[in-house]
Amino acid sequence: MKNLILAIDDSKAIRFLLQTVLGKEYQVVTAPDGCSAMYWLSKRNLPGLIILDAQLPDMQDWEMVEQLSTSGIYKDIPMIVLSSLDKEKVEAQCEQYGVSAYFTKPFNPVDLMDVAKRLLNSQKKTAGVVHAG
DSSP states (O other): OOOEEEEEOSOHHHHHHHHHHHTTTSEEEEESSHHHHHHHHHTTOOOSEEEEESOOTTSOTTHHHHHHHHOTTTTTSOEEEEEOSOHHHHHHHHHHHTOSEEEESSOOHHHHHHHHHHHHHOSSOOSSOEEOO
8 A cells, every 4th residue: 555645735736746746656635725634634544744835825824834743643744844935934943843854945846755755764753854955
């Protein structure tokens, strides 16, 4: 069975890109906003990795990241944040919430695939934040 990745981004183009790049090796479920993602998660779905934009249309900036990182159920799932915000701010926020890696938009899909593969293959959460793009 393929590893499961949840990708949350309001951009249809980015969801399509993630589905295309990661879908060859992983089962990718996409959601356009935080509400859809939380609904999917509430159905007892547990992905091996969550890739999400820090800015979602139905939530405050970083709200979804904070909810996932402080949740007893989801806090151990590695997260990759995609963001068009200022790199220093993104890095500080990712460190605060224990995010495994982040990419600033636009990002290289090959680099994202490499980081996703590494996170899914590692048994424990990576210490520190990785800036990969």
